[in-house]
Amino acid sequence: AGDTLVGYEGGRRVFIWDNTPRAVIEGLEGNFSTPLGEKFALNANATYMITSEDRSPGANYGQPLSLVPKYTVNVALDWYVRDNLTVTASATAYGKIEPRTISANTGDAATTTDARPSYTIANLGVKWDVTETARVSAGISNIFDRQLYRTGNGAETYNEPGRAFYMTLSKTF
Numbered sequence: 493a494g495d496t497l498v499g500y501e502g503g504r505r506v507f508i509w510d511n512t513p514r515a516v517i518e519g520l521e522g523n524f525s526t527p528l529g530e531k532f533a534l535n536a537n538a539t540y541m542i543t544s545e546d547r548s549p550g551a552n553y554g555q556p557l558s559l560v561p562k563y564t565v566n567v568a569l570d571w572y573v574r575d576n577l578t579v580t581a582s583a584t585a586y587g588k589i590e591p592r593t594i595s596a597n598t599g600d601a602a603t604t605t606d607a608r609p610s611y612t613i614a615n616l617g618v619k620w621d622v623t624e625t626a627r628v629s630a631g632i633s634n635i636f637d638r639q640l641y642r643t644g645n646g647a648e649t650y651n652e653p654g655r656a657f658y659m660t661l662s663k664t665f
């Protein structure tokens with residue numbers, strides 16, 4: 493996918509998003525889940541990207557379609573504290589991300605050509621079923637506050653903004 497510059501408005505460039513006419517996406521995915529006794533369960537999934545590139549004629553030929561990691565591995569351990577209370581510890585490992593060498597926006601040489609090294613994020617969450625129709629969930633994403641920001645051309649992509657806290661309340665009826 494890419495952007496096409498269609499003009500300027502208020503001193504800013506205006507783009508239209510369009511699909512890549514020719515592309516190759518190849519990879520492997522797998523999932524695994526198993527109980528570990530009566531109080532625990534292990535869930536894991538992995539994706540390995542073999543190819544994800546633009547095959548359209550021109551300057552973008554061979555460029556990454558999107559800035560995706562070479563691999564992603566998710567692992568979660570659920571602890572069933574009580575019938576209505578679950579604590580989940582999880583982690584996601586991201587592989588190396590190769591950058592574009594040509595800007596998708598301008599077609600010029602990309603200003604950021606450094607690869608993003610592999611990294612891992614850890615999370616902790618809790619889910620409490622208060623009643624059969626009410627649930628409270630809370631947790632911490634990115635516990636160790638790993639912050640990664642891409643600078644230069646394409647700075648809006650694949651940022652890791654750091655630790656976040658969340659809480660949800662839901663009611664069904």
